[in-house]
Amino acid sequence: MTIRAGVAGWPIAHSLSPAIHGAWIRAAGLDADYTAFGPETETQFRDLVGQVRQGSLRGLNVTAPWKEVALALADEVSDTARACGSANLLWQDKGVLRADSTDGHGLMAALAEQAPALQGPGRVAVVLGAGGAARAAVHALGQVFAEVWIINRTPARAEALIAAVQPHTSARLTSSHAVSDAALIVNALSVPPEVDLTALSPGAVLMDMTYRPLMTGFLSAVSERGHTVVDGLAMLIGQARPSFATLFGLATPDIDVRAEALRVLGEPT
Template sequence: MTIRAGVAGWPIAHSLSPVIHSAWIRAAGLDAAYTAYGPESDDQFRDLIGDLRQGTLCGLNVTAPYKEIALELAEEASPTARACGSANLLWQDGGVLRADSTDGHGLMAALMEQAPTLEMKGNIATVLGAGGAARAAVHALGEVFAEVRIINRTPARADALIAAVQPHTSARLACSDAVSDTALVVNALSVPPELDLTTLAPEAVLMDMTYRPLMTGFLQAGAERGHTVVDGLAMLIGQARPSFATLFGVAPPDVDVRAEALRVLGETP
């Protein structure tokens, strides 16, 4: 019987998750399918989760705007998902709907791959934004950095993020515009950030969580100034690895899914 899984969000046409997972499925020789689902409302998303509960699907990755609802619908959630306040992975396990968040894993995997010399322990990271993506980033970075700062146009949202995540991390979380001493800046906004790069130390690393385009204006400006930059595609692939293992019960094969994703993006590997 074909194992069926997929990714749910709206809009969903831009998602590269089917490209990545399908490449792994082919390489592993699995009788499986990974499909993009585009529920346009909360009710349609809940209907899709009904299919998951009935066994039509073995599991789903979840993207915006349904990550918070995914956590609410789960019967069991990992500590990471609870700390992030959202889930990007739902699956059936012995009749129990479980939830996890692999976004933080993807972020750290991207940093280790594309900025291997970044010193994290004892240093400061800065996150731009205070939405769901930022919360997952702050939680993950708080596991390794001494301090994580949040810059957001609405300070009240940054304060709310800190209040939600601080109990789950030993790092100091702060709302601050100071970046001269930060080792890492992560853009978790869906729009180009307004940040004066001249205030950054030369060794600061820049990361963007988006991947369309792969080299965003934020990353391009950083690269032109000599900063190490980390793209959102590396994070997407990083979060997909543990998702694939959970959904299909095998580790992702060692194939170059990045090259396949770059081809779809129209980028040169």
């Protein structure tokens, strides 16, 4: 019987997850299907999660704006998802709806791949934004960096993030002027960030979670100034690997899935 899984979010048409998981499914020779679902309302998302509970869907990756709702709907929550205050993976296990967050894993995998010289101990990381992906970033970075600072236009949302990741992660709200102290700046906003590039320390690494386009204006600007940059596609693939293992029960095949994703994006490989 065909294993059915997918990704849920709104908007969803831009998602590369079906291309990535589809490439692995074909390489593994699985009888499986991974679909982009577009629940626009919370009611529609809850109905989709109901299909996971009933077993007609093996599970779902979850993207904005449903990550926090996904966490609330689960019966059992991983320590990581609880610490993040959001979940990007839901699946049914012997009648139990489980939730996890693999975004932090993806972020750290991307940094290891594209900024291997970056060192966290004793240093500061700055996260721009306070949504579900930002929560996962703050939690993951807090395990490596001495401090994680959050810059967000709405202070109340940032304070909610800080409350969610406590006591697992030490984080605090800061102003946009604090980037000069950062060894790493991660853009978790869906819009171009407002950062004074002249204030960056010379060795600062910049990451953008967005992958359409692959080289965002933010990354292009800092790359031209000589900074190491990390793209959102590396993070997307990094978080997809443990998701695939959970949803389909085997490790990802050893193929160049980034090349397939770049082909779909229309980017040079």
